[in-house]
Amino acid sequence: MIDDIDRALIVATQGGLPLVSRPYHAIAEQLGLSPEEVMRRLRAMLASGIVRRIGAVPNHYAIGWTANGMTVWDVADEQVDELGARIGALDFVTHCYRRPRALPAWPYNLFAMVHGASRQECSAKAAEIRTLLGDACRANDILYSTRILKKTGLRISR
Amino acid sequence: MPELSDLDRKILAQLQGDFPICERPYAEAAAQLGIEEAELLARLQALLADKVLTRFGPMFQIEEMGGAFVLAALAAPEARYDEVTALVNALPEVAHNYRREHELNMWFVLATETKEGIAEAIARIERDTGLPVYAFPKEREFFVEMKLEARR
Numbered sequence: 012m013i014d015d016i017d018r019a020l021i022v023a024t025q026g027g028l029p030l031v032s033r034p035y036h037a038i039a040e041q042l043g044l045s046p047e048e049v050m051r052r053l054r055a056m057l058a059s060g061i062v063r064r065i066g067a068v069p070n071h072y073a074i075g076w077t078a079n080g081m082t083v084w085d086v087a088d089e090q091v092d093e094l095g096a097r098i099g100a101l102d103f104v105t106h107c108y109r110r111p112r113a114l115p116a117w118p119y120n121l122f123a124m125v126h127g128a129s130r131q132e133c134s135a136k137a138a139e140i141r142t143l144l145g146d147a148c149r150a151n152d153i154l155y156s157t158r159i160l161k162k163t164g165l166r167i168s169r
Numbered sequence: 170m171p172e173l174s175d176l177d178r179k180i181l182a183q184l185q186g187d188f189p190i191c192e193r194p195y196a197e198a199a200a201q202l203g204i205e206e207a208e209l210l211a212r213l214q215a216l217l218a219d220k221v222l223t224r225f226g227p228m229f230q231i232e233e234m235g236g237a238f239v240l241a242a243l244a245a246p247e248a249r250y251d252e253v254t255a256l257v258n259a260l261p262e263v264a265h266n267y268r269r270e271h272e273l274n275m276w277f278v279l280a281t282e283t284k285e286g287i288a289e290a291i292a293r294i295e296r297d298t299g300l301p302v303y304a305f306p307k308e309r310e311f312f313v314e315m316k317l318e319a320r321r
Contacts, residue, residue, distance in 0.1 A: 012234065012235055013234050013235075021229060021234075024226050024227050025226070025227075025229060026224070026226070027217075027224045027225050027226040028188075028225060028226040028227070030195075030210050030213055030214055030217075030225070031210075032193055032195060032196065032206060032210075033192055033193060034194065034195070035190065035191075035192070035194070036192070046192070050190045050191070053190050053227065054190050056227075056229075057190070057227075059233060060230055060233045061229060061230055061233040061234055062227045062228065062229055062230070063228045063229070063230050064185070064186035064187070064188075064227075064228055065186065065187075065188040065190070065226065065227045065228070066184045066185045066186045066187065066188045066225070067180065067181060067184045067185050067213075067216070067222050067224075067225050068185075068222060068223050068224040068225070068226075068228065069181055069185070069221060069222055069223070069317065069319075070220055070221060070222065070223050071317060073171075073219070073220060073221040074173070074181055074221060074317065074318075074319040075319055076317050079267075081269065081276070092309065095309065095311040096311050098311065099311030099312030100311075100312065104312060105312075105313070105314060105317070106312065106313050107310075107311040107312045107313075108240075108307040108308075108309065108310055108311065109307070109308045109309040109311070110240065110305040110306065110307055110308060111305060111306065111308060113303045113305070116272075116273075116303065117273070117303060117305075122240075122305075126317060152271070154269040154270060154271045154273075154276070155269060155270050156267040156268060156269050156276075157268050157269065157270060158267070158268040159265075159266075159267060160254050160257075160258060160266035160267060160268055160275070160277075161257075161258045161263055161264075161265060161266035161277070162223050162264075162265050162266075163223075163224075163264060163265075164223070164224060164228065164229075164264050164265070164280075165228075165229045165231055165264055165280045166261045166264070166280075167231075167282055
């Protein structure tokens with residue numbers, strides 16, 4: 012788990028790193044820590060998975076991935092884990108999760124995100140998933156995103 | 170939409186992770202791209218200003234800190250869509266929110282510092298909007314690697 016200093020570091024960096032030559036030094040100064048401690052703690056959080064990665068977070072639409080489809084599948088419970096792992100391994104799937112159904116409104120228990128420069132490209136990818144699932148798939152749909160309403164990422168408060 | 174230069178595409182391809190933790194990380198990253206530190210800083214500033222990047226920095230995994238991430242959805246009536254969007258987005262716990270084509274037409278991710286925070290945020294959204302919220306917590310993660318190169 013994290014302590015108060017980690018927490019302060021998260022609050023200071025969750026909106027982004029300062030765009031200055033020595034960003035970790037700038038954060039250290041802001042928090043009253045040594046730059047070495049800031050860097051050591053960030054390395055530790057990266058190693059433990061609290062920080063997934065450090066870098067650029069693009070807006071998919073702006074970089075040409077204008078079709079973003081959430082493919083959803085109703086897969087037989089006894090096969091969903093094995094098939095989910097195989098779908099997650101497809102190179103065009105960026106996220107793949109098993110989630111609970113919400114019957115009767117929502118029969119789907121497997122979610123896989125696919126992205127493309129067009130809807131045609133996304134639906135071709137969905138067709139590949141459909142083939143892989145075979146008879147284990149009872150129903151499916153693809154929900155295209157038409158607008159980003161918010162994308163700030165995690166925000167914890169002080 | 171701003172045009173992307175070859176350099177922008179290179180930055181997007183190489184800098185979606187592995188940004189160094191050292192005294193002058195931009196200088197180090199710039200050297201790998203074959204440019205000067207000042208040029209990289211200027212490009213990142215421009216990409217952020219043009220909203221090609223939503224952020225540049227660490228991506229945190231709240232679950233590793235004892236918190237929770239949950240995908241949730243609701244069906245907002247068309248006539249109330251903007252109002253419902255504003256109510257949902259007003260919660261700091263809403264990390265992302267997308268409009269999608271389906272009867273469930275608003276899909277958002279809740280990120281809370283405690284597991285209990287999810288139920289509180291959902292209750293708050295249901296109260297504020299008067300609409301039922303469907304929660305889809307992940308039961309199992311098969312793959313997550315959100316790195317896409319520029320396509321244009």
